[in-house]
Amino acid sequence: MVKAQSxxxxxxxxxxxxxxxxxxxxxxxxxxxxxxxxxxxxxxLQKAFDCTAVATGFNVSSMLIGCAVGAFFAGTLAxxxxxxxxxxxxxxxxxxxAWGSGIADGTTEFxxxxxxxxxxxxAASILAPAYISEIAPPHIRGRLATLQQMMIVIGLxxxxxxxxxxxxxxxxxxxxxxxxxxxxxxxxxxMEIFPALLFLVCLLFIPESPRFLVAAGRDERAAxxxxxxxxxxxxxxQVAAIKSTLDAGRKPSLSDIVNHVTGRVHPVVLAGLAIAVxxxxxxxxxxxxxxxxxxxxxxxxxxxSLLVNVISGxxxxxxxxxxxxxxxxxxRRPLLLAGALGQAVMLAIMAIIFATADKxxxxxxxxxxxxxxxxxxxxxxxxxxxxxxxxxxxxxMLGEMFPNQCRGAALAVCGLAGWFANFLVTMTFPIxxxxxxxxxxxxxxxxxxLIAWFFVRSFVNETKGKTLEExxx
Numbered sequence: 001m002v003k004a005q006s007x008x009x010x011x012x013x014x015x016x017x018x019x020x021x022x023x024x025x026x027x028x029x030x031x032x033x034x035x036x037x038x039x040x041x042x043x044x045l046q047k048a049f050d051c052t053a054v055a056t057g058f059n060v061s062s063m064l065i066g067c068a069v070g071a072f073f074a075g076t077l078a079x080x081x082x083x084x085x086x087x088x089x090x091x092x093x094x095x096x097x098a099w100g101s102g103i104a105d106g107t108t109e110f111x112x113x114x115x116x117x118x119x120x121x122x123a124a125s126i127l128a129p130a131y132i133s134e135i136a137p138p139h140i141r142g143r144l145a146t147l148q149q150m151m152i153v154i155g156l157x158x159x160x161x162x163x164x165x166x167x168x169x170x171x172x173x174x175x176x177x178x179x180x181x182x183x184x185x186x187x188x189x190x191m192e193i194f195p196a197l198l199f200l201v202c203l204l205f206i207p208e209s210p211r212f213l214v215a216a217g218r219d220e221r222a223a224x225x226x227x228x229x230x231x232x233x234x235x236x237x238q239v240a241a242i243k244s245t246l247d248a249g250r251k252p253s254l255s256d257i258v259n260h261v262t263g264r265v266h267p268v269v270l271a272g273l274a275i276a277v278x279x280x281x282x283x284x285x286x287x288x289x290x291x292x293x294x295x296x297x298x299x300x301x302x303x304x305s306l307l308v309n310v311i312s313g314x315x316x317x318x319x320x321x322x323x324x325x326x327x328x329x330x331x332r333r334p335l336l337l338a339g340a341l342g343q344a345v346m347l348a349i350m351a352i353i354f355a356t357a358d359k360x361x362x363x364x365x366x367x368x369x370x371x372x373x374x375x376x377x378x379x380x381x382x383x384x385x386x387x388x389x390x391x392x393x394x395x396x397m398l399g400e401m402f403p404n405q406c407r408g409a410a411l412a413v414c415g416l417a418g419w420f421a422n423f424l425v426t427m428t429f430p431i432x433x434x435x436x437x438x439x440x441x442x443x444x445x446x447x448x449x450l451i452a453w454f455f456v457r458s459f460v461n462e463t464k465g466k467t468l469e470e471x472x473x
Contacts, residue, residue: 017136017229021144023206024131025151026199027087027124030094032155033192034063034117035285039160039309044173044185049107062111064423066118067125071415074123075130079408082216083131083209086123091200093120098192102182118419126415129399130407134209135229142327142464145399149392150320155195157313162191164310211407214242257409269410271459272398275336276418278452279394282343283445284386285422286429287312287379308376315380319387331464332393336456339389344449346382347442350375355439390452401463 038060070090078086097117104110128148136144170176170184178184210229213222219239226235257269326335353375402410432441 013228017140017144020135020206020229021132021147023199023202024087024128025147026195026202027090027128028148028151029155029158030090030192030195030199031121031124031128032152032157033159033195034094034097034121034155035152036156036159036313037163037188037192038063038114039163041163041185041188044183045110049110060426063114063118063121064419064426066115066120067122068118068416068419068423070119070122071126071419072122072412074126075408075410075412075415078127078130078212079215082212083127083134084203084206087127087131088200088203090120090123090127091196091203093117093123094196094199095193098189098196102186102189122415122419125395125419126411129395130411131209133396133399134211134407135225137230140328141400142332142396143324145396146320146324146327146392148395148399149387150317150324153313153316153320153387153391157310157317159188159191160309160313163188164307166191210238211242214239219243257406257413266403266406266410267459268401268403269406269413271461272401272410272414273417274455275394275452275460276398276414277421278340278448278455279390280418280421280425281445281448282340282386282390282452283347283425283442283448284383284391285426286441286445287383312380312383315383316387316391319384320392322388323392326388327393327396328464331462332397333456333460333462335389335393336460337453339385339393340449340453340456342385343382343390344446344453346378346385347446347449349378350382351439351442351446353378353439354437354442357439397460397463401461 074086074090093116097113097120100113101110101117104113129145132145132148133141166178166184166187167173167176170178173184176184178187207225208221210222210225213219213225222242223235223239226238230238258265323335353371357371398411398414429441432444
């Protein structure tokens, strides 16, 4: 019995690893909430600020400018100052942005607060996968990293549900007056303050990433953290393995994404850039940000459109569990291949339904009961494919596919590319909708699903079961 107890002490604490991962992914929850809350406020903002279609598109997409900047600088700043201090800064930014977005009385002020929130979202999108990949054992790293996407979609669902309940309590409209004389859309933004403060408090109780500590020359502290994660028996060897993947005496920097012998960007970084961009170009955030507008354009009422968002949020959460179950069993690459094809097919079905729908000159697009049901099923099937594959798996791979020496820098450039792609899709959707129609717009996104399948099949390698140090050599 004494020997068994000693062995357990040498094994480390799985519960501790899960707690650390959970805290990091509260940032993912805020990422999802901050991204989704805008969905139910689009029409109300247009009325409140008297915006044109282009200005409304910028109000929605302005956050993504901050996301791109936040993602780019988070990686390099995290390599300089550590993962934990940057996560604390994001928690503060989330809180300020949520309050300011609600009190804004004009487009300029609103955009400034949303850009601040975007900085936090972009940083969280990079820091959480990096932190989890750097503290998780290889055999469960995929499942723990998938928690990031789980929390993102739970955050999205919570925002959709919160928007729906607030609008319903205010009489069915986000523009209606609610508590304290403030409009419902303002309270929709203020709901984010509570999880932001929880994130801030919980971050005080987690340690710095052991791989950052080794890079910073703090080997003893790194060994202490690793001892609690994987046990004292393995800690010393892990520190040595991490050191072997770093350039001695030199901290990681942005220039590490370039092979210093050939002068070219490492192929693995280019692959990461491509999957980050393709994740966005298949159109997922059109559904997430503009779901209410989309379904109203298809003939649904505002109240019904908000309820459809809640249903879509449930699908998103449910199928993320599928990814958690499969990512460490069948691997990352097979999931990406299946997801790319599935998304392309569902988007094509939606495009055909929208292209062949009745169009009334006075009322616009109108789907009958059969077509409306078909579009709703196809849209949620598309969300299911994304939630089980490209949603979580891309974040898993970006957190683990890069060498230790350039992980922060590679995540920075991939995060910048992904968020810029998100901005392009979100900004151009209202323009495409006004210029063409939903059918042509969704067929464009379907084409990118096919491109994603060909790219993964040709250029993406499997990372399942490998240690970060194995992938660094």
